[in-house]
Amino acid sequence: MTETQSSDPTTYDVPDDAESERCPECGRPFVREELLALHRGGVHAETLGADEIETFEEAYEDESERLRLFRLKALIALVVLYFGLLMTYALV
Secondary structure (H helix, E strand, O other), rough: OOOOOOOOOOOOOOOOOOOEEOOOOOOOOOOHHHHHHHHHHHHHHHHOOOHHHHHHHHHHHHHHHHHHHHHHHHHHHHHHHHHHHHHHHHHO
């Protein structure tokens, strides 16, 4: 993949062999269809039909669940790290 030095923020450097979904409104490439649905629902919501709105809502719920799980795992890791360091400090 080559770096493209461009002042235009809408220019995307996508490798020729990469498969990507493209937004029909702005042409922005996305790796997964879910990311395209989230983009279209957030940026181009006024142009979506009923099926596309449903796809956006499903993708949004899935993404929200993944974020919630990540936050829970991060909190658990911080608590374990905190108490691990606390116990280490208490023993030394």
